[in-house]
Amino acid sequence: MARETFQTALADLRAAVLDMGELVVKRLKTALAAFEADDEETARRVLQTDDQVNQRYLELESRCIDLFALEQPVASDLRLVAASFKIITDLERVGDLAANLAQYTLSRTAILPAVGIPEIGREAIDMLEDALVAYDDRVAEACRVVTSRDDDLDAKCEQASSQLVRNLIERDPIAATGNLETLIEDVESVLLTIRDLERIGDHAVNVAGRTLYVLEGDPELVY
Amino acid sequence: MSMTQNDSPTIETTVRTTEEQATDRSQPTGRPVIEARNLSVHYGDEQALQNVTMKIPDRQVTAIIGPSGCGKSTFLRSINRMNDLVDAASVDGDLLLDGTNVYEDDIDPVALRRRIGMVFQHPNPFPKSIYDNVAYGLRIQGSTDDLDERVEQALKRAALWDEVNDQLEKSALALSGGQQQRLCIARAIAVDPEVLLMDEPASALDPIATAKIEDLIAELAEEYTVVTVTHNMQQAARISDRTAVFLTGGKLVEYDDTETVFENPAHDRVEDYITGKFG
Numbered sequence: 242m243a244r245e246t247f248q249t250a251l252a253d254l255r256a257a258v259l260d261m262g263e264l265v266v267k268r269l270k271t272a273l274a275a276f277e278a279d280d281e282e283t284a285r286r287v288l289q290t291d292d293q294v295n296q297r298y299l300e301l302e303s304r305c306i307d308l309f310a311l312e313q314p315v316a317s318d319l320r321l322v323a324a325s326f327k328i329i330t331d332l333e334r335v336g337d338l339a340a341n342l343a344q345y346t347l348s349r350t351a352i353l354p355a356v357g358i359p360e361i362g363r364e365a366i367d368m369l370e371d372a373l374v375a376y377d378d379r380v381a382e383a384c385r386v387v388t389s390r391d392d393d394l395d396a397k398c399e400q401a402s403s404q405l406v407r408n409l410i411e412r413d414p415i416a417a418t419g420n421l422e423t424l425i426e427d428v429e430s431v432l433l434t435i436r437d438l439e440r441i442g443d444h445a446v447n448v449a450g451r452t453l454y455v456l457e458g459d460p461e462l463v464y
Numbered sequence: 465m466s467m468t469q470n471d472s473p474t475i476e477t478t479v480r481t482t483e484e485q486a487t488d489r490s491q492p493t494g495r496p497v498i499e500a501r502n503l504s505v506h507y508g509d510e511q512a513l514q515n516v517t518m519k520i521p522d523r524q525v526t527a528i529i530g531p532s533g534c535g536k537s538t539f540l541r542s543i544n545r546m547n548d549l550v551d552a553a554s555v556d557g558d559l560l561l562d563g564t565n566v567y568e569d570d571i572d573p574v575a576l577r578r579r580i581g582m583v584f585q586h587p588n589p590f591p592k593s594i595y596d597n598v599a600y601g602l603r604i605q606g607s608t609d610d611l612d613e614r615v616e617q618a619l620k621r622a623a624l625w626d627e628v629n630d631q632l633e634k635s636a637l638a639l640s641g642g643q644q645q646r647l648c649i650a651r652a653i654a655v656d657p658e659v660l661l662m663d664e665p666a667s668a669l670d671p672i673a674t675a676k677i678e679d680l681i682a683e684l685a686e687e688y689t690v691v692t693v694t695h696n697m698q699q700a701a702r703i704s705d706r707t708a709v710f711l712t713g714g715k716l717v718e719y720d721d722t723e724t725v726f727e728n729p730a731h732d733r734v735e736d737y738i739t740g741k742f743g
Contacts, residue, residue: 244740313698315726316735458728 247312251321254304255377258325258332261297262373262448265332265339266366268294269441272342273362279346287343294336301329320458324451328376331444331451335369338437345430353427354408356401358434364394365438368445376452384456387449391442398439405431492706494521497659497689498543503557505538505547505714512538513714515557520706525681525690527704527722529697531737535714536693540661543691544580545573561659578605581652581688585664587644589636589651594619594628597636597647601655614654621687622650623680642673646680653688660684662692666699678703697738701726709734 268287275283305326308314314322342362368387375383409428454462496519505513513535520526528536538547545566547553558565566576578601589597598615602608615632619625624646628639636647645665652660662681666674681703684690694700700707700722707725709718711733718725718734729735736742 247740315697315701315738316729318739319727460727 247308247314247318250308250312251314251318254301254308254322254325257297257301257304258328259373259377261294261301261329261332262369262376264297265294265336266370266373268336268339269342269362269366269369272339272346273359273366276342276346276362277359281347284343284346288340288347291336291340294333298329298333298336302326305329317455317458320455324455327451328448331447335441335444338441341437342434345434348426349430350423350427352424353405353431354412356404356408356431356435357397358401358431358438361394361397361401361435361438362441364390364397365441365445368394368442369448372445372448372452375449376455379452379456381453381456384449384453388446391446394442395439398435401435402432405435492519492521492524494524496520497522497562498691499558499560499563500539500542501558501560503539503542503555503559505535505542505556506552506554507550508552511714513542516714516716518708518716518719520689520691522689523685523687524705525685525692525703526706526708527700528691528693528708528710529695529700529738530710531712532695534710534712536708536710537663538714539710539716540663540691540693543659543661544577544582545571546582548573578655579657580659580661581655581657582661583645583648583652583663583665586668587641587648589639589644589647591635591637593633594636594639594647595632598650598654600651605655607655618650618654619647621653621684622646623676623683624650640673642669642676645669645673645677649677649680649684653684657688659689659691662690664694665692667695674699697726709737711737 268290271283272287274280275287305322308322312318368390371383372387375381375387405428450462453459498520500516500518503513503516504511516535516539528539530536541547542555542559543561543566547555555567559567561576561579564571590600592600595615598618599611602611602614607614616625616629619628624643627643628634628647636644639647645668649660649665665681666677669677678699681690681692685705692700692704704722707718707720707722708716709725709729709731711717718729718731720730724730725734726738729738733742
């Protein structure tokens, strides 16, 4: 095969994107476990190591730009580099959302009833993992399965938000806390966390869509 | 722009076109100026082009790419009957210019070449002055009215006027390679052809001169139909609206919008060629 160095660089890029994905998934799982266990030390560690993902992102961004500039990829090679360039942005954002979850674990006051955040979180992480497997295995059908799960995740997130509001209406949480400001902060954090989990699902859909762009070339999927 | 839950990608199956199904997935949008219909060329027993069928649209740049020996230059030279000059060459099929088959018996090849200018890989100015090079075709045509103005216009269209307007009597051979190539373009367009054929027009030039030629090709396409052969695929991607890929055996394998050919070619063999995996 010609251009062996370039083909090796593409294989290395793919592996490095998967490594970054693995790191992000691991941090998400750690942050979610810390949330469930109310483990502040672990949550703090997730926050303190957020820079790992950012560094990985910058390194891969630079690698993609080098490939564009020096190798001028075309056809499926171009699609792989372009899609990877976008996927690492999704992964970097998911890394930020893991940090958000860790931050919420540290700041909450545990006065609000559970609304199913761990279950939603596991669903979102599962979608992201499946999208990364599809990117690794280059399987279009697996990409479509990921995207088809997004509506269900969105519905669960909406349901969780509604449940929280219902709880607030039906009970008297201010009496429980005695502090309106703390209550407002907690409610905001829960709603934002639900939104973050829903966005992890969106990023998983993006990863799947961009993988489909690599496989099938529909440019709509990479914009 | 990040996709959110509300604008998640719509995913539909993309069906790969097989080589047998089509060589031209999307027809060119402009009026076809040149149309090849089952065009085949032999050099003696050797077939250089095999049943090429394609339409080349007006005032666009069409790039012809492919590995050495694939027939791309043969195709280009078929358009203005340059292959007539090769004794062993024989042509089958039709090559239409504005609907008229250029291989009809009553077509004068010399008159045809006035309508179809050609620029070659290596600049080939005549050993004459800059002015006389550009005026050459006009004088042969007998078009000597407003000769100065027509020479000036051709040099301006070829983006050379500003560099040579005070030295028109200087020998063309004293110009740089890039300037000589633009002079050859000026010479070709001075007689106001409809079509410009370019056979690797920048391959012998440095990057600066190449960039000037590429810019010039884009400007020329506003007035002329440009067909260019190039080995430089990045150049084809930069300058052309449509790209035709010829592969071994003189077959046109794919012909489509340039973006499509370089981002998502229909044929695996084209993919392998443009990504450098074969060729």
